[in-house]
Amino acid sequence: MPPLLQSRSLRVYADNLEYLDQTRLPQAEQWQRCDTPDAWQSAVKNLAIRGAPLIGLSAAFVLAQTAARHPNGDWQSVSDRLRATRPTAVNLMYCLDAMEACFEQGVAALAERAAELFAEDRALCQRMAERGADLLQSGDRVLTHCNTGALATAGVGTAIGALAIAKQRGVALHVYVDETRPLLQGGRLTAWEMADLDIPYQLIADSMAASLMAAGKVDKVMVGADRICANGDFANKVGTYMLAVAAHYHNVPFYVVAPYTTVDPACASGSDIPIEQRDAAEIRGASGAFGDVVWAPENAPVWNPAFDVTPATLVTAWVLDTGIFDAAAIARGEHCQGRGER
Known part of the structure; x- marks a missing residue:
């Protein structure tokens, strides 16, 4: 039976989901079944399901399908469990808030709302991508960090x-592709998407970006975001802050591209964003389709934040589906207008 809804990395059926296991890419395209909150939480924590928009959307469908299987169950407790899985990305909170608002309307309303969120994200992606493309011209050498393509959204x-x-x-x-920790999501996923899109690219280690800028080989930087604060500070995959500092020093325009669902007007500044800490084993070595490799001492102490926070002062413009905002517009709160009202 064909899926009811489908994106590059998610298939939605009446009573379950299938996701493209992003820990197996680029060596293998493997789809995995997800039909319980526990299975979803495991996939998200392992980064098999990843990307702030996709995490929120998949959580909405898991909640709707769990409610359909357990119409007299405690839907709120399920939502609370899903919400706690990834504290940094605000898209998860946005989607679950939308679902909880439908609890009193019953099971059918939950399924309908999840489908609406899926369609909304697809439309948001198109609008913000068109705005971002308006900033690009032939010959541009663009550096990007982490993975922000069709794998991460609807x-x-x-x-x-x-x-x-x-x-x-x-x-x-x-395009210059930062390899991006954790799990080298740029090297594995963005490089794979660049090849799929037939866009010329070169893969670099994160520590090489500044030297490229110093050599005058980067014209623009474009990154995504997991949470944008009321003052324009934003959280993104760890290493983004370092990239923004280098771009600012070398006078390279630095753009944040994200949907309005990533804006959190209740979060005043970056210091208020919770940052997820990940498994120390990701720094001591690597694990993937190739197996396990360990290069550090077994008990080496590790600090492994999944995200860092970039101050608004380092951003040239925020590219949302609702518009392109400079620092003055951010200061007026224009990027927050309409958040949560659609």
Whole structure:
């Protein structure tokens, strides 16, 4: 039976989900079944399901399907469990808030609301990607961090979505892909998407970006976001802050591309964003389709935050589906307008 809804990395059926296991890419495209909150939590913690929009959307469907199987169950406790899985990305909170608002309307309303959220994200991706593409011109050398394409959303993506739309318009780009910890999501996923989109690229280690800028080889930086604060500070995959500092020093425009669902007006500044700490084993070695490799002493002390916070002062512009906002517009709170009202 074909799925009711489908994106590049998610298939929605009447009573379960299938997700493209992103820990297996690029060596293998493996789809896994997800039909319980426990299975979803495990997949998200392992980064088999990842990308702030996709995490929120998949949680909405898991909640709706769990409610359908247990119509007299405690739906709130299920939502609370899902919500606690990834504290940094606000898209998860946005989607679960929308679902909880439908609790009194029953099971059918939950399924309908989850489908609406899926369609909304697809439309948001298209709008923000078109705005981002407007900032690109042929010959641009663009550096990106982490993975922000179709793998991470219901649609074309956020920052990578802008590259994809520019490609469709005939804009000739060259993309530098940071390998990006944890789990080298740039090296494994973004490089794979660049090849799939037929966009010329080069893979670099995160520590190489500043030297590229010093050599005058980077024209723009485009990244996504997991949470944008009321003052414009934002959280993204760890290493983004270092990249923004280097771009600021070298006068390279630095753009944040994200949907309005990533804006959290209740979060005043970056110091209020909770940052997830990940398993120390990810720094001591690596694990993937290739097996396990350990290069550090077995008990080496580790600090392994999944995200860091970039101050608004380092951002050239925030590219949302609702518009392109500079620092003055952020200060006026224009990027927060309409958040949660759609």
